[in-house]
Amino acid sequence: MAGVAMNFELSDLQKDIQKLTREFAARELLPNAKRWDEHHEWPEAAVKQLAELSLLGIAVPEKWGGAGLDNVSYAVAMEEISRGCASTGVIMSVNNSLYCDPVMKFGTDAQKEKWLAPFARGEKLGCFGLTEPQAGSDAAAQQTVAVKKGDRYVINGSKNWITNGPKADAIVLFTMTNKEAGHKGITAFVVPTDTKGFRRMPPDKKMGISAAWSCTMYFEDMEVPAENMLGKEGDGFKVAMSTLDGGRIGIASQALGIARAAFEEAVRYTGERKSFGKLIREHQAIQFMLADMATEIDAARLLVHRAAVMKDKGVRHSSESAQAKLYASEMASRVANKALQVFGGMGYSKEMDAERHVRDARITEIYEGTSEIQRIVIAANLLKD
Ligand code: CAA
Numbered sequence: 001m002a003g004v005a006m007n008f009e010l011s012d013l014q015k016d017i018q019k020l021t022r023e024f025a026a027r028e029l030l031p032n033a034k035r036w037d038e039h040h041e042w043p044e045a046a047v048k049q050l051a052e053l054s055l056l057g058i059a060v061p062e063k064w065g066g067a068g069l070d071n072v073s074y075a076v077a078m079e080e081i082s083r084g085c086a087s088t089g090v091i092m093s094v095n096n097s098l099y100c101d102p103v104m105k106f107g108t109d110a111q112k113e114k115w116l117a118p119f120a121r122g123e124k125l126g127c128f129g130l131t132e133p134q135a136g137s138d139a140a141a142q143q144t145v146a147v148k149k150g151d152r153y154v155i156n157g158s159k160n161w162i163t164n165g166p167k168a169d170a171i172v173l174f175t176m177t178n179k180e181a182g183h184k185g186i187t188a189f190v191v192p193t194d195t196k197g198f199r200r201m202p203p204d205k206k207m208g209i210s211a212a213w214s215c216t217m218y219f220e221d222m223e224v225p226a227e228n229m230l231g232k233e234g235d236g237f238k239v240a241m242s243t244l245d246g247g248r249i250g251i252a253s254q255a256l257g258i259a260r261a262a263f264e265e266a267v268r269y270t271g272e273r274k275s276f277g278k279l280i281r282e283h284q285a286i287q288f289m290l291a292d293m294a295t296e297i298d299a300a301r302l303l304v305h306r307a308a309v310m311k312d313k314g315v316r317h318s319s320e321s322a323q324a325k326l327y328a329s330e331m332a333s334r335v336a337n338k339a340l341q342v343f344g345g346m347g348y349s350k351e352m353d354a355e356r357h358v359r360d361a362r363i364t365e366i367y368e369g370t371s372e373i374q375r376i377v378i379a380a381n382l383l384k385d
Contacts, residue, residue, distance in 0.1 A: 025084025033085035036211035051122020065117035071308040075253040082257025086360035087211035093250035099126025106231040127168035129159040140183035146175035165215040186236030197222030208359030248325035255332035255364040262339035262357040300328040319381035326374035329364035336361040
């Protein structure tokens with residue numbers, strides 16, 4: 001038919017990635033996710049396997065150690081991995097989106113050789129240091145200071161809630177190099193975590209995603225060579241914001257995976273549990289819940305894939321990523337709660353996974369920009385001249 005331009009089909013390669021990650025998640029993640037959560041256990045073996053499958057630098061060119069795939073493949077893989085284990089999903093997302101992506105985009109070739117390739121290959125793990133005790137949503141209010149001293153910068157300050165922080169080999173670190181300049185005074189560096197003056201605290205205790213460790217870290221007279229600067233002095237805020245445009249696609253995909261896990265387990269249960277003399281799936285009340293859940297999951301996926309396609313095309317996708325993250329995260333909470341309701345009393349039991357999905361979904365409404373921040377980004381885009 002003439003003029004048909006929209007394509008809702010994945011490519012053959014994207015379908016292969018989906019199959020590979022779905023099977024991997026079913027085999028290696030699903031059977032362990034509950035235990036990792038209960039014991040707050042870092043999924044060491046799974047992270048190693050992600051590296052072997054080239055899933056830690058999916059959209060990084062092969063030249064720099066990555067898989068050289070597109071961002072739709074990344075979204076598809078993130079959904080499947082998170083469907084198996086939401087904690088493993090965010091570990092993967094942080095290394096791909098928040099560490100590798102800015103080094104790839106803003107790094108020099110020499111920096112990419114040293115700070116991208118080993119991380120994209122998964123030999124090393126990265127993290128992203130933007131959040132501070134007094135700079136969460138207000139990311140421009142950075143208090144960590146970097147002062148130039150010859151060919152080095154001396155960094156003092158702290159970061160908190162740094163996902164992958166307890167295990168990371170390097171951090172993309174945001175600092176204030178000129179307080180008077182506000183957001184234009186922020187500068188990014190890549191800093192190895194074995195630098196003198198770098199100190200990290202034990203993993204945080206959290207409501208969900210308990211196997212994905214995060215921590216507070218302190219920098220005390222930490223000297224970093226000027227050559228570790230990512231982008232130019234004062235470019236840091238734009239590095240952070242454009243990185244988060246990609247990161248939000250990763251978190252939206254994680255939310256999708258969590259919702260899928262909750263939904264698919266609920267569907268299965270409706271074929272086992274009987275009430276009032278019939279399977280609960282024969283009650284229209286349950287059918288309506290399942291119909292709403294399926295519709296919301298599909299709607300979220302369309303938003304996520306649209307944002308990923310725009311990133312692949314190299315066009316600004318701040319608003320589309322924010323819409324995908326806003327809708328997918330709030331959808332995941334609604335779906336996980338409905339799934340728990342389908343399980344009734346058993347849903348509230350620690351024996352089942354339903355309660356974990358509710359806890360895991362909740363963070364997707366908070367990190368990489370709260371739902372309120374996503375609405376600010378969307379509205380700013382809507383109302384700009
Ligand atoms: N790409 C490039 N540049 C951007 C941009 C983007 N997406 N967004 C903003 N900018 C630029 C603007 O163009 C502007 O540039 P000029 O000064 O040259 O005009 C500059 O940045 C300032 O923009 P704003 O005035 O819009 O900035 P703001 O101070 O009002 O803040 C905000 C905007 C959207 C609220 C931002 O602070 C924000 O996103 N906050 C949330 C932070 C966040 O998501 N943190 C998550 C931490 S990471 C994490 O959670 C990891 C984890 O655990 C997994």
